[in-house]
Amino acid sequence: MEFRTIAIIAHIDHGKTTLVDQILRxxxxxxxxxxxxxxxxxxxDQEKERGITIYAKNCSILYKNTKINIVDTPGHADFxxxxxxxxxxxxxxxxxxxxxxxxxxxxxxxxxxxxxIGIKPxxxxxxxxxxxxxxxxxxxxxxxxxxQLGATDAQLDFPYVYAIGRxxxxxxxxxxxxxxxxxxxxxxxxHVKPGVNDATKSLRFQPVNLxxxxxxxRLAVGRIYEGTVSKNQPVFVKxxxxxxxxxxxxxxxxxxxxxxxxxxxxxxxxxxxxxxxPEIYVGDTVVADLATEPLAAIxxxxxxxxxxxxxxxxxxxxxxxxxxxxxxxxxxxxxxxxTNVGLKIDFGxxxxxxxxxxxxxxxxxxxxxxxxxxxxxxxVSRPEVIMHKENDIEMEPFEIAYIxxxxxxxxxxxxxxxxxxxxxxxxxxxxxxxRLTYEIPTRGLxxxxxxxxxDTRGDGILTHAFHKFGPYAGDMPGRSxxxxxxxVTGQSVAYAIWQLQERGSFFIxxxxxxxxxxxxxxxxxxxxxxxxxxxxxxxxxMRSSGADxxxxxxxxxxxxxxxxxxxxxxxxxxxxxxxxxxxRKKLLNAIDRKRGKKM
Numbered sequence: 001m002e003f004r005t006i007a008i009i010a011h012i013d014h015g016k017t018t019l020v021d022q023i024l025r026x027x028x029x030x031x032x033x034x035x036x037x038x039x040x041x042x043x044x045d046q047e048k049e050r051g052i053t054i055y056a057k058n059c060s061i062l063y064k065n066t067k068i069n070i071v072d073t074p075g076h077a078d079f080x081x082x083x084x085x086x087x088x089x090x091x092x093x094x095x096x097x098x099x100x101x102x103x104x105x106x107x108x109x110x111x112x113x114x115x116x117i118g119i120k121p122x123x124x125x126x127x128x129x130x131x132x133x134x135x136x137x138x139x140x141x142x143x144x145x146x147x148q149l150g151a152t153d154a155q156l157d158f159p160y161v162y163a164i165g166r167x168x169x170x171x172x173x174x175x176x177x178x179x180x181x182x183x184x185x186x187x188x189x190x191h192v193k194p195g196v197n198d199a200t201k202s203l204r205f206q207p208v209n210l211x212x213x214x215x216x217x218r219l220a221v222g223r224i225y226e227g228t229v230s231k232n233q234p235v236f237v238k239x240x241x242x243x244x245x246x247x248x249x250x251x252x253x254x255x256x257x258x259x260x261x262x263x264x265x266x267x268x269x270x271x272x273x274x275x276x277x278p279e280i281y282v283g284d285t286v287v288a289d290l291a292t293e294p295l296a297a298i299x300x301x302x303x304x305x306x307x308x309x310x311x312x313x314x315x316x317x318x319x320x321x322x323x324x325x326x327x328x329x330x331x332x333x334x335x336x337x338x339t340n341v342g343l344k345i346d347f348g349x350x351x352x353x354x355x356x357x358x359x360x361x362x363x364x365x366x367x368x369x370x371x372x373x374x375x376x377x378x379x380v381s382r383p384e385v386i387m388h389k390e391n392d393i394e395m396e397p398f399e400i401a402y403i404x405x406x407x408x409x410x411x412x413x414x415x416x417x418x419x420x421x422x423x424x425x426x427x428x429x430x431x432x433x434x435r436l437t438y439e440i441p442t443r444g445l446x447x448x449x450x451x452x453x454x455d456t457r458g459d460g461i462l463t464h465a466f467h468k469f470g471p472y473a474g475d476m477p478g479r480s481x482x483x484x485x486x487x488v489t490g491q492s493v494a495y496a497i498w499q500l501q502e503r504g505s506f507f508i509x510x511x512x513x514x515x516x517x518x519x520x521x522x523x524x525x526x527x528x529x530x531x532x533x534x535x536x537x538x539x540x541x542m543r544s545s546g547a548d549x550x551x552x553x554x555x556x557x558x559x560x561x562x563x564x565x566x567x568x569x570x571x572x573x574x575x576x577x578x579x580x581x582x583x584r585k586k587l588l589n590a591i592d593r594k595r596g597k598k599m
Contacts, residue, residue, distance in 0.1 A: 027061025081342025321377025
């Protein structure tokens with residue numbers, strides 16, 4: 001049997017997971033009578049809720065006696081490390097491009113990584129049935145992108161197909177008649193060289209992902225590059241630093257559709273899961289002979305954003321979460337480091353806080369959300385951009401941002417991006433929609449999304465991806481609004497909020513527990529104000545002119561975790577518990593805050 005390993009790569013929402021659904025259906029991964037949910041590869045709870053792919057996942061189909069291992073990858077820039085580590089084990093990538101949008105920021109990122117490895121991609125022009133789609137223009141833009149990224153002559157001669165991923169249709173020519181994905185399958189067999197299948201050489205296997213099983217322990221997911229691996233076989237695990245450790249393979253799993261099947265032996269070219277190696281990590285090399293040279297370590301781009309994870313010390317600490325201590329948080333972060341290679345953690349000398357660095361706000365937000373669902377309670381600081389120096393010049397990360405907005409809102413968006421040090425690279429208008437391309441410091445995008453949604457009435461689309469490190473762009477304007485802070489501990493009262501509504505918008509309704517220093521709303525004048533949200537109406541036997549006035553509260557703006565992380569300032573924290581998201585000042589007491597400003 002021949003093996004071919006491919007990754008489906010694309011920008012977010014260009015249809016990767018939907019296409020993989022159809023590939024699995026037409027590749028025989030499901031029975032005809034089997035009921036299968038849409039986007040079956042997005043199995044994680046957060047993936048289902050957010051509607052995006054977060055983790056790279058494997059599956060396979062059999063086509064004409066060839067096993068095609070498929071990796072469904074994330075499209076969001078924050079999870080680029082998931083893409084980077086799987087590309088190395090792939091024989092080819094299928095670059096999916098929306099025929100309407102054309103190449104987007106993450107398209108550039110994933111294509112650049114593929115070309116650097118030497119892969120010759122297959123281009124899939126998807127959504128050709130979308131109103132306003134222009135496949136020929138999209139193809140031309142893809143070719144231009146290949147040229148910009150320094151593709152070789154062989155890579156520039158890439159094969160391509162037209163597709164409607166939702167309907168499971170692919171065509172070699174736009175005018176061809178087609179009812180299924182056969183043209184895509186045939187193109188994979190024709191243009192993708194079979195994986196090396198030399199069972200005579202000594203074993204070399206490298207994991208690109210890790211999993212855990214309560215019975216088998218740590219599982220290593222990766223490709224066998226050379227040789228054969230057998231159950232109960234003694235092996236050595238070679239670390240990138242030269243250290244070697246002995247182990248024994250206790251279980252071998254191969255991919256079959258979206259599931260896995262246990263086998264006694266697997267050969268080079270296949271993607272497998274190995275159990276029995278408790279100390280293995282991503283990028284290690286498993287060999288049968290200690291004299292065998294290890295494979296090159298997997299390298300990924302460095303993190304760009306950092307925040308502090310700390311023990312929750314609010315008055316409500318320990319009331320809603322079970323895992324609240326420094327030890328609990330440290331153990332959970334150490335466990336995350338085993339599989340999340342895009343993450344870096346500085347445990348440092350502090351006992352109450354850990355510095356966690358990642359690829360973006362969403363990358364860290366997904367980790368925080370996972371922890372709160374597991375019962376953790378913690379406080380996190382505002383995301384900060386990671387700076388570094390080159391030749392004594394302070395450098396900061398810059399991103400390429402694509403913004404699609406109705407023309408009527410474009411002026412306001414351009415004005416705000418200009419204040420945030422953004423430089424416009426291009427502007428196009430089509431069907432009343434303005435597409436803006438900006439190069440902007442990562443700092444300029446922190447906290448911008450919430451403003452962008454409000455400014456465009458939810459009709460704008462903002463996507464961005466890391467571009468480069470450049471010289472420090474100067475001071476950046478912060479949030480233009482202030483915070484409404486509770487000055488008391490107790491419970492919010494409708495009467496008090498009603499009296500205070502003209503001073504700003506609130507994040508809480510009536511009957512909500514509050515404490516001194518907790519942020520309960522937003523003040524439009526840019527100044528922090530302290531209020532008493534627990535003040536009740538005085539009762540007396542005297543009738544006043546406003547006695548019968550109805551209390552009507554404006555519905556509060558409930559803060560999600562992602563919104564809260566974007567909203568807070570340097571002197572504020574987000575308190576995260578399994579049941580609540582609260583905003584608070586670092587210093588809860590008003591006198592302490594005044595002293596802190598004078599220092």
